[in-house]
Amino acid sequence: MAEARGRRMWPWLALAALPLLLWLALCAGMYAWQRHFIYFPQATRTSASGTNFELDRDGLALRGWQLHPGRPDALIYFGGNAERVQDNAADFDRTLPGRTVYLLPYRGYGPNPGEPGEATLVADALALYDEVRRHHPQGRIAVVGRSLGSGVAVQVAVRRPVDRLILITPFDSLSEVAATHYPWLPVRRLLRDRYESARHLSAYHGQWLVMRAGRDAVVPPRRTDRLIAAASTPPRVVDFPQAGHDDLSLSPRYWSAMAAFLQADAGAPRPH
Template identity: 55%
Template sequence: MSRILLVIALLVVLAYGALCAVLYWQQRALIYFPRDTRVAPEQTNFSLSRDGTTLRGWLVHPGKADAILYFGGNGESVEGYRETFAEWFPDASVYLLAYRGYGASDGQPGETALFGDALALYDTVRQRHPGGSIAVIGRSLGSGVASYLASQRPLSRLVLVTPFDSLASVAQAHYPVFPVRWLLHDRYESLRYLPRHQGKLLVMRAGRDEVVPAANTDRLLAGLPGPAQVLEIPEADHNDLSRFPAYREALVGFLRPEAPPLAP
């Protein structure tokens, strides 16, 4: 009997180790979902190159003084916002750049690459809008990219939609029986980067979010050195937040030039 129990215990340990190995080697396939976002390069109207990789996307309202950069979620086709943002932000040039491996962009996604691409996009936009303001919207995974960018470049306004303290912390909440914190390469530690942001900040959260636990957003907010404007839409979930009128009203109001603070 003891030998049988020992064999069973060994099999359990081996199975657990195999699952940990799968999580380790396949982690980027679990983080990034570019397949359904792919489009032909000729469908885009904006591009930039970095380190031999061409990134492509869409520019709405070119030639305006001010600019807005949008960083989307892990499986989001950012071009879906072209008409919406054209209507919502008529006085700003809006840049919707697909991540590496997404849309018509070349390369493979990864935290270091996406961070560097965000800096390159900002620097390109700053050259195009030398006297204007640059605001950023980051949604879900994009909130991690936006938080890093805000720690490295000055932003007039920053909007984080369904943000988290770190991707490692979110993953640990979803896979509590595995040592995800130690396995994850791409960590997106927004709690580390966001306190360096010196501009205005709006955080938008969904009351029924099952992707980013409320505790992860709470920890991000608790780690800020100053107050942020926070809007929670109780009926919204992680994916349909932008469909609620309150989302549009808050986003447009916050990004309007010289916008007054939102009511608490």
């Protein structure tokens, strides 16, 4: 009798366990495919034929664009997770004619081979800085990072001498941003690429600028505010209260604020 009762209860127990099994399957899928939720290189694919700059990374050729070659000072730009960095070329050309600008897509982006990941992207970024320094031995090097690129830029700024740091729609931690979008999943435990910018930025003591979007649905503004609060040195903040994550750069104030911040020390002595 007990055995028959157990057979009758089994379907109900299995049904009750179904939500947990589905949740575990979602967790497993998120863990296995997490980089597909972070990096979106598909729309950035392009031919290498139009590039004019190359960085060799242990036999892997990363190609990008160099604007205004030969200027004493330089700027390195790190884009967002689905950004075609070359689309900024005309604006950089117009806004910063006095600096050599480097637009290098991440590995796996644009014309470049490879697979993106935090460790490799940061290592590539440091190698790019070192190559830029070789071309600008006495110049000032500014670093700009937008969205995902802010997580890369911060780690460059704390490991290399950076003249100015500009962060556009930055976040304190990618895991915290992910937790906002997937509150039903334990993403803080699942993520491998975490980009803990708030922790890294505490070691940066230079001048920096934050461009903050008030209606950002991708990086909630409170995540930008947490980054600012965690820093050892307060930044200059330019707020765009009506802007979202992707249309921030459509404002005329976007480029003028960047130019003003970078030109503020134009008369200062260069590093030796």
